[in-house]
Amino acid sequence: MQQQALRDFATAMANLFRGSHRRPSWRKRGRSAGFRIVAVKPTDVHVLNRRWSAVRIPKVGWVRFRRSRAVPEARSYRVTRDRAGRWQVAFAAVPDPIPGTGTGTGTIVGVDRGVTVSAALSTGALLHCPGLRPGEQARLLRLQRRLARAKSGSNRRTRLKAQIGRVKAREVDRRKDRVEKTSTAFARRYDLIRVEDLPIGNMTRSARGTLAEPGRNVRQKAGLNRSILAHGWGLLVRRLEQKAPGRVEKINPAYTSQTCNTCGTRDRQARESQAAFRCRACGQQANADVNAARNIALGHQWATTWVTARGGDADRRPVNREPQRCTPPLPADV
Known part of the structure; x- marks a missing residue:
């Protein structure tokens, strides 16, 4: 046990200096409570019925667990206890990636x-x-x-x-x-x-x-x-x-919430509230979060378009043209 603790400490410090993990700290009671079993054999897991299975735990024996999904062919599993007092068993397996639409349209x-x-x-x-x-x-x-x-x-x-x-x-x-x-x-x-x-x-x-x-x-x-x-x-x-x-x-999320998705004008005052966005140049009105999501979907392609069309650079908005106020629509009876 002492040698294993020293090895764990050496691994934690190596991860710290590598930059992949945080500084190790004392274990807190009730958090991350559990243990891992490695070198699991296919015979260590049995399916009892359509809802329940059993796993062999060394020095404990066979323990039943409620199966939430099909048990994969894993080489290890971890038994944990969360802060609600529930015991869970998780099998380590690399899941298959989910395919996209497959239509080739590039949605x-x-x-x-x-x-x-x-x-x-x-x-x-x-x-x-x-x-x-x-x-x-x-x-x-x-x-x-x-x-x-x-x-x-x-x-x-x-x-x-x-x-x-x-x-x-x-x-x-x-x-x-x-x-x-x-x-x-x-x-x-x-x-x-x-x-x-x-x-x-x-x-x-x-x-x-x-x-x-x-x-x-x-x-x-x-x-x-x-x-x-x-x-x-x-x-x-x-x-x-x-x-x-x-x-x-x-x-990069910079200025995605201040830029109009229709005309590309960047205006800090265009976002009137948390949910309202109204461009003072072209008059577009939309949900502020949806407008930002559309700028994210473009991948900042609007910057390249405006650079070639109206001058400026990709970091700043073009200065060749000031935002113009939109003309209010005429009444329907005119």
Whole structure:
């Protein structure tokens, strides 16, 4: 056990210096609790009926589990216990990629991720990630208040933490289910999926700072971080890259929300509100998230078009022509 711990520590430090992992920390109670079994034989897994199977665990014996999908031919599996107290077994296998439309037309979709709307598509569709229901939110608030009054290390505090974990697990399960279904639909329906290249790790970093230099608007930033993580931005892109390898393209998100998709005019005041976008040059009115998704779907091709047509460069908007106010339409009886 001591040698294995030393090997694990050496691997963690090597991953840290390579830049692929974060600095190792102490394991927290109730998180990532589980173990991995390697060198699994085909005879170690038996199918009992159409819903249940059994797996052989060393020093434990045969353990039944509810089968959510067909068990693949895996060389290892991991048994974990989540914070809701549920035991799960996951078999390690490389899934087959999901084919696209296969029509050769090269259908492209742009995806703009947000807080109010989880994902806006260039087709005009608005997708929302489900969360806790009002009754569940009220129950979670009551449990958190009771947890704040519970004594540290008491059985009551342990019991309350388990109840909170079960409530939060429902939100996590719904988010994962929606991400899986959405990513599968995208991989089957479109040949090329373009998303924003967002540094989610930096965007959700805490703003509290240090004792010498405390941060500002810490509570507001914490609420924004929770909203970003609750919509599953990173999970959606990660599952898309796994299901549609080579068909996911990340686009620089700069000025996609301020640029008109019709005429290419960049105007900071064109976005009148969170959902309303009105171009002061051509008069186009659309949903702000859908307009940004259409710019993402183009892959900034509008920049090259405007450079050749009206001068300027690809980094700045052309200055040869100022935005013109559109003429209001004439009444129908004129």
